Amino acid sequence: MTRDLPPTSAEERSAHAARERTLGGIYTFAAYLLWGFLPLYFLLLAPTGPWELVAWRIVLSLAFCVLLLAVTRGWAALGRIIRNRRLLGWTAVAAALIYVNWQVFIIATLTGHVIETSLGYFINPIVTVLLGVLLLRERLRPTQWIAIGLSAVAVAVIVVGYGAFPWVALTLAFSFGFYGLVKKRLGPSVDAVSGLTLESAWLLPVAIVQLVVVATTTGLTLGTAGPGHATLLLLAGILTATPLLLFAAGTRRVPLTVVGLLQFIAPVLQFITGAWLLGEPMTFERWIGFGLVWVALIVLSIDSVIFARRARGVSDVATLT
Numbered sequence: 006m007t008r009d010l011p012p013t014s015a016e017e018r019s020a021h022a023a024r025e026r027t028l029g030g031i032y033t034f035a036a037y038l039l040w041g042f043l044p045l046y047f048l049l050l051a052p053t054g055p056w057e058l059v060a061w062r063i064v065l066s067l068a069f070c071v072l073l074l075a076v077t078r079g080w081a082a083l084g085r086i087i088r089n090r091r092l093l094g095w096t097a098v099a100a101a102l103i104y105v106n107w108q109v110f111i112i113a114t115l116t117g118h119v120i121e122t123s124l125g126y127f128i129n130p131i132v133t134v135l136l137g138v139l140l141l142r143e144r145l146r147p148t149q150w151i152a153i154g155l156s157a158v159a160v161a162v163i164v165v166g167y168g169a170f171p172w173v174a175l176t177l178a179f180s181f182g183f184y185g186l187v188k189k190r191l192g193p194s195v196d197a198v199s200g201l202t203l204e205s206a207w208l209l210p211v212a213i214v215q216l217v218v219v220a221t222t223t224g225l226t227l228g229t230a231g232p233g234h235a236t237l238l239l240l241a242g243i244l245t246a247t248p249l250l251l252f253a254a255g256t257r258r259v260p261l262t263v264v265g266l267l268q269f270i271a272p273v274l275q276f277i278t279g280a281w282l283l284g285e286p287m288t289f290e291r292w293i294g295f296g297l298v299w300v301a302l303i304v305l306s307i308d309s310v311i312f313a314r315r316a317r318g319v320s321d322v323a324t325l326t
Contacts, residue, residue, distance in 0.1 A: 029258025041274025065242025067205035100207035119279030125177030126272035159297035197253030
């Protein structure tokens with residue numbers, strides 16, 4: 006039986022790197038595609054309410070991750086993380102942030118605010134840049150400042166023109182932005198399956214409380230709306246964990262510029278779902294606000310691609326010299 010040996014020659018290493026980038030692009034694309042269609046999946050789960058749905062999402066994600074750990078024999082890696090208090094503490098922070106993100110997203114989706122969820126994920130890349138300045142002391146290029154300024158104007162237009170503060174969009178953008186920072190801080194020390202397992206485990210008491218409250222008030226819907234509904238609801242764990250695991254596998258293989266460009270797939274699909282499939286209102290002020298955000302994202306994307314090319318050029322020159 007032959008073993009796969011690591012590539013040795015320059016050509017083999019180059020081919021291997023190209024295959025890894027392609028695979029990473031496919032993984033990342035698949036993750037954002039699944040996230041883009043999640044609103045439609047959640048709407049199919051009626052009459053399940055948002056509090057019950059998030060609770061089952063946590064419980065079933067934990068069950069799915071435990072199964073993955075058993076199959077991949079990842080218990081040793083999980084044990085090392087649990088014994089490290091610093092890493093364990095950061096997984097608790099990540100759990101709190103992803104809980105806020107999940108709960109707000111599902112409440113918004115089930116109450117007719119899918120368009121606002123898409124705005125949150127359109128704004129998210131700009132929030133990530135802003136958090137880098139405020140918390141990581143990163144220096145912004147002029148084009149990045151322009152993107153942040155346009156986004157601030159967009160929010161102001163929506164607040165003044167639409168007459169409502171876009172709390173859903175900003176909560177989603179900032180919760181996922183902070184979640185990304187925490188995951189970056191954890192880095193390679195916490196693999197994707199172990200991280201999601203611990204995050205789900207931290208949230209298990211919250212899920213149990215929510216299920217008890219729902220059971221004693223409106224009643225649980227699992228098993229009461231037919232076998233089709235029960236099957237779809239039981240898939241919540243897989244549909245929660247799969248894009249997160251694909252995302253983690255993809256981002257390890259492709260440059261951040263590729264991830265940055267692909268991340269617009271999810272909010273575009275959510276916007277199409279809300280505006281055209283569900284018929285949510287898009288007022289003139291909303292179009293202006295979204296338009297400003299889209300211009301900001303174009304500026305940010307172009308700047309990101311140009312900066313990445315320049316950095317690659319400098320790296321190539323340094324290698325030759």
